[in-house]
Amino acid sequence: MTTRPAPADTEARGGSPLPLWLLSLFLLAFSFGTDDLIIAGVLPDISRDLDVSVAMSGQLVTVFALTFALGAPVAAFLTARLPRRQVLIGAAAVFVLANVLAALSPSYGLLLVARILSGLAAATASPAAFAVAATAAPEGRQGRFLAIVGAGLTTSLVAGVPAGTWLGGHLGWRATMLYVAAVALVAGLGLSLTLPRLPGGEKAGLKDRLASLRRPATAAALLAMIPSGAGGMMSYVYITEIVGRIGGIRGSAVAPLITVVGLAGIVGAFAGGRLVDTVGAARALMVFLCGVLAAPVLMVVLGVSGGPYPIAVVALVLVLYGLATWGIAPATQAWLLDRGESPGAANELIALNNSAMFLGFSLAGGIGGLVLETSGPLAVPAAAAGCVLVSLVLFWAAFTSDRRRRVRG
Known part of the structure; x- marks a missing residue:
């Protein structure tokens, strides 16, 4: 890891106000999360305006997620040696332009291209944002700084997507795309004015940068993120069916419960960061994974x-x-x-982590839909619990292997 720069240490120590660059990273993550899901709120408008089916419009969400999942590791490797400030500001600029292009698109094909570009920009910036938050955090506050960036994604579910959907309902879906671009523009300007200069990684080939993957512990943890992402997101994707089954709640009454999940998620992100700083990453992860397992089990019960x-x-x-x-x-x-052997390697590990998580998200809809059709609503949280249980086993194996390696070392 690189030496933490003085600006972040000075501004964030001992209860001082959070550094402005961290708030800009929060806002940038907020814009990415909003852009990922905002299409769902304006699908009928896009369908009518561009003369495509609603199902075709829905693929605009899929293409963003898949581009992010597949593009993050490649983008992390290609930008590993560039200064972090340059990567983040450049990716934010491309993201803004991609959403402006989406707003101006006269056809479905051009809108699809714009979604791919915005997904690539988000895939490039997200790992760098998390790596910068951890690298520039004061000693003992790494978890909390990571949580603030992560909370940007979660907050987008509660505030960003509903606000964009409301705007689209009054001014049209193109205004929604401009809204996302405006948020990212503010974040990019904030980073250009306040982000400290952080170097990129040392010159190294792909083999050297991915050396950490040769460790069984790291490989197992990244693999565990796939069932973790699938099991964690599955109940959210089919929340309407689940709450309808266990509470008889349907229609507009579901919306407040979705907001409850989002608000709890924001609190959870900050609590997760604080617990990391208090008890360590491995213990914090096992605590929260047990909670992710307990929730769908309780739904089934x-x-x-x-x-x-x-x-x-x-x-x-x-x-x-x-x-x-x-x-x-x-x-x-x-x-x-903590397992990256260089700043560049750490950045690439976060990229691989995000990719695995988004692949899990992609599986959540497919697996959940299959069990819903064949076995009913309660099969969805049951399948989610099964995925999380697999993830728990893999993470436990990863942590055990890592402890043994450290003892031998």
Whole structure:
């Protein structure tokens, strides 16, 4: 890891206000999270305006997620030697232009290209943002700084997507794309004015940069992120079916519960960062993963044992789910960052972590949809729990292998 620069140490020590560059990273992550899911809120408008089916419009979400998942490791390697400030500001600029292009697109094909460009820009900037937050954090606050950047993604579910959907409903979907571009523009300007200069990684080939992957512990942890992402997101994707089954809650009554999950997720992200700084990344990760496992198990137990239950009971289960699911991110990132043998390698590990997580998100919809069709709503949290259990086993193996290596060392 690089030496932490003086500006962040000075501004963030001992309860001082958070550095402005960290708040800019939060805002940039907020714009990425909003752009990822905002299409879902304006699908009918896009379908009518561009004369394509709603299903075709929905692929604009898929292409962004897949571009992010596949592009993050490649972008991390290609930009590893560049100064972090240059990478972040450049990626933010491309992201702004891509969303402006989306707003001006006269056809579905050009809009698809714009989504690919915005996904590539987000894939380039996200790992660098997390690496900068950890590298420039004061001693003992790495987890909390990581959590603040991660909270930008979570907050987008609660504030960014609803605000963009509302704007699209009044001014059209193109205004929604300009809204995302404007948020990213503010974040990019903030970074250009306040981000300290941090060097890129040393000159090294792909083999050297991915040397950490030869360690069984690191490889197992990255592999664990796939079932973790699938199991964590599956209940969210099909939340309407789950709450309908255990609480008889349907239609517009589901919206407040989705907000509850988002708010709990924001709290969970900050709690996860604080727990990392208190007990260490490995222990914090296992605590939150146990919560991610407990939430869908509780959903199944409630559904099997009776119901419908009062909305307060359903909300409490969803609070547990939101807290745990969004609380694990700072722990996984902090643990992987400590295993990077150079700044560039750490950046690439975060990129691989994000890719594995997004691949898990992609699997969540497919696996969840399959079990929903074949076995009903309660099969969704049951399948989610199974995925999380696999993830727990893999993480436990990773931590055990890492401890043995350190003892031998």
